[in-house]
Amino acid sequence: xxxSDDLFVPMRKDSASTEAIVRPQLTYWxxxxxxxxxxxxxxxxxxxxxxxxxxxxxxxxxxxxxxAKQSIISKNKGPSDMxxxxxxxxxRDVFTRVWYGARISLFVGLMAALIDFFIGVLYxxxxxxxxxxxxxxxxRFIDILYGLPYLLVVILLMVVMxxxxxxxxxxxxxxxxIGMARxxxxxxxxxKNSEYVLAAKTMGAKPFYIIRKHLLPNAIGIIxxxxxxxxxxxxxxxAFLSFLGLGVQAPQASWGVMANDGxxxxxxxHWWRLFxxxxxxxxxxxxxxxxxxxxxxxxxxxxxx
Amino acid sequence: xxxxxxxxxISMIVTLWLIVTLTFFLMHAVPGSPFEKDGKGLNExxxxxxxxxxxxxxxxxxxxxxxxxxxxxxxxxxxxANSSDSVNKMIARGFPVSFxxxxxxxxxxxxxxxxxxxxxxLQHNRLIDYIAMIIAVVGISIPSFVVAxxxxxxxxxxxxxxxxxxxxxxxxVVMPALALALGPIAIIARLTRxxxxxxxxxxxxxxARAKGLSPATIVIKHALRNAILPVVTLLGALxxxxxxxxxxxxxxxxxxGMGKYFVAGINNRDYSVIMGTTVFYxxxxxxxxxxxxxxxxxxxxxxxxxxxxxxx
Numbered sequence: 187x188x189x190s191d192d193l194f195v196p197m198r199k200d201s202a203s204t205e206a207i208v209r210p211q212l213t214y215w216x217x218x219x220x221x222x223x224x225x226x227x228x229x230x231x232x233x234x235x236x237x238x239x240x241x242x243x244x245x246x247x248x249x250x251x252x253x254a255k256q257s258i259i260s261k262n263k264g265p266s267d268m269x270x271x272x273x274x275x276x277x278r279d280v281f282t283r284v285w286y287g288a289r290i291s292l293f294v295g296l297m298a299a300l301i302d303f304f305i306g307v308l309y310x311x312x313x314x315x316x317x318x319x320x321x322x323x324x325x326r327f328i329d330i331l332y333g334l335p336y337l338l339v340v341i342l343l344m345v346v347m348x349x350x351x352x353x354x355x356x357x358x359x360x361x362x363x364i365g366m367a368r369x370x371x372x373x374x375x376x377x378k379n380s381e382y383v384l385a386a387k388t389m390g391a392k393p394f395y396i397i398r399k400h401l402l403p404n405a406i407g408i409i410x411x412x413x414x415x416x417x418x419x420x421x422x423x424x425a426f427l428s429f430l431g432l433g434v435q436a437p438q439a440s441w442g443v444m445a446n447d448g449x450x451x452x453x454x455x456h457w458w459r460l461f462x463x464x465x466x467x468x469x470x471x472x473x474x475x476x477x478x479x480x481x482x483x484x485x486x487x488x489x490x491x
Numbered sequence: 492x493x494x495x496x497x498x499x500x501i502s503m504i505v506t507l508w509l510i511v512t513l514t515f516f517l518m519h520a521v522p523g524s525p526f527e528k529d530g531k532g533l534n535e536x537x538x539x540x541x542x543x544x545x546x547x548x549x550x551x552x553x554x555x556x557x558x559x560x561x562x563x564x565x566x567x568x569x570x571x572a573n574s575s576d577s578v579n580k581m582i583a584r585g586f587p588v589s590f591x592x593x594x595x596x597x598x599x600x601x602x603x604x605x606x607x608x609x610x611x612x613l614q615h616n617r618l619i620d621y622i623a624m625i626i627a628v629v630g631i632s633i634p635s636f637v638v639a640x641x642x643x644x645x646x647x648x649x650x651x652x653x654x655x656x657x658x659x660x661x662x663x664v665v666m667p668a669l670a671l672a673l674g675p676i677a678i679i680a681r682l683t684r685x686x687x688x689x690x691x692x693x694x695x696x697x698x699a700r701a702k703g704l705s706p707a708t709i710v711i712k713h714a715l716r717n718a719i720l721p722v723v724t725l726l727g728a729l730x731x732x733x734x735x736x737x738x739x740x741x742x743x744x745x746x747x748g749m750g751k752y753f754v755a756g757i758n759n760r761d762y763s764v765i766m767g768t769t770v771f772y773x774x775x776x777x778x779x780x781x782x783x784x785x786x787x788x789x790x791x792x793x794x795x796x797x798x799x800x801x802x803x
Contacts, residue, residue: 337735464637471632
């Protein structure tokens with residue numbers, strides 16, 4: 187091949203093409219989603235959570251057994267075609283009960299996280315935005331609450347209100363919003379001195395409008411991460427309380443209650459009665475924790491790993 | 492420094508008083524008398540005597556005053572379920588056991604957690620790092636009672652390495668302490684690793700290296716000291732975690748500690764025991780947090796003890 191000089195042409199300078207933005211602009215959400223998608227572990231967590239949710243919805247229906255129906259003939263049967271996860275000491279189907287328990291455990295976790303979110307955002311937002319003496323007073327109050335051994339307070343509330351599903355949620359939320367409020371307040375404090383908030387203020391925006399339109403959207407990443415991480419905390423606490431005999435009452439079952447009932451089986455060898463609820467508690471905790479970690483990295487790319 | 496300690500001490504007392512007040516009125520908001528069990532009422536004369544013994548016949552505010560007066564003298568009152576026993580005696584019997592278990596668990600968690608975090612950070616993105624982080628994620632995800640059951644199943648029942656149930660020798664401490672420590676280990680390891688990674692990129696580490704200090708000196712004297720500060724902050728919460736977590740663990744291992752009395756108190760609706768334990772543990776926890784705050788200032792001389800605390 188002959189290489190002649192006329193094959194070489196100087197590249198034309200084009201001011202328009204050098205200024206062009208090559209990568210498409212991403213919105214905040216698109217960027218976060220892109221980073222989350224790159225995180226295999228967090229995605230796996232998300233998939234597991236969705237699957238758990240689906241199974242909680244349909245699990246008790248597809249087994250062909252009732253969660254509360256007792257049967258003396260079929261008590262303490264191992265996993266089989268008939269009973270996929272075996273049966274407990276009253277002959278109740280463990281598979282059905284595990285997914286029935288999933289409904290209760292997930293419900294407690296989600297409700298507690300949602301209530302924490304509402305109270306925490308409201309309290310933290312107001313405290314951080316108003317600042318000054320009110321902020322000081324509101325934070326003093328939080329400091330005092332923070333000093334309480336929170337599980338003891340929850341236990342105390344449960345004893346006073348009597349055990350039950352509603353009580354658990356109320357007791358968990360009564361102490362759970364504190365961390366959320368602190369985080370939100372810190373965020374709001376940081377942001378309220380920024381220029382865009384000043385601009386909004388000069389244009390006559392009202393405080394509540396600024397909180398709603400400017401401060402909350404900017405804190406949404408942290409809020410989502412916090413909510414994701416408070417779900418497993420609530421589930422964990424519920425299991426803990428059930429373990430002390432303060433959980434939902436029979437024949438209802440949560441994972442904590444089932445694990446507590448199954449504890450005696452360590453020696454008797456009916457391992458499935460402890461294994462399945464314990465396994466699903468751990469799996470749920472794991473899924474929410476890795477998803478929460480992944481979300482934290484996705485929303486805040488600067489955060490070191 | 493001294494004025495900080497003083498102010499912190501005052502706020503500690505105020506917090507404690509609020510907890511006592513809250514606990515007292517919550518417990519007295521429970522409908523019915525503690526002596527009516529299973530719907531069975533007591534003979535009127537007996538009930539009157541019992542009410543008089545526990546001061547329940549007096550107005551609520553007077554009872555509250557009496558309770559505060561008792562508390563100042565470190566008297567948590569008699570047990571309701573068992574009138575010959577007092578809450579103080581129960582704490583004297585149960586707390587040393589729980590304390591022993593808690594101290595072993597906390598020390599184990601701190602040493603293992605920090606070691607794991609440091610090694611993971613030094614071996615960043617290598618096998619040991621991944622193993623340490625897997626341990627950390629698993630440690631956070633598995634509830635302590637599951638860990639405890641697994642330990643009993645294998646270490647005690649199958650392989651017969653360690654004794655289970657009861658209390659006495661050091662072998663009895665191993666399994667419950669391990670079960671209690673796993674969660675805190677995970678938290679401490681993650682925190683230490685993140686902080687170590689950040690500290691190791693700082694310029695003063697470069698300087699120390701340029702001075703020709705040995706790697707061990709750099710890690711221990713320069714990096715670790717700065718990296719464990721957030722761990723110290725977390726210590727108060729972790730201690731609370733271990734103390735309350737110990738209730739469940741004590742139940743599983745049949746350990747005669749505070750947890751046993753507390754759980755029995757819950758089951759018997761023994762209000763003075765529940766109240767007494769809550770107050771005692773709150774006081775302990777608040778005191779620990781006070782100590783941690785003061786310690787923090789000693790470890791990190793940059794912290795100023797005056798002026799407003801700022802967060803954000």
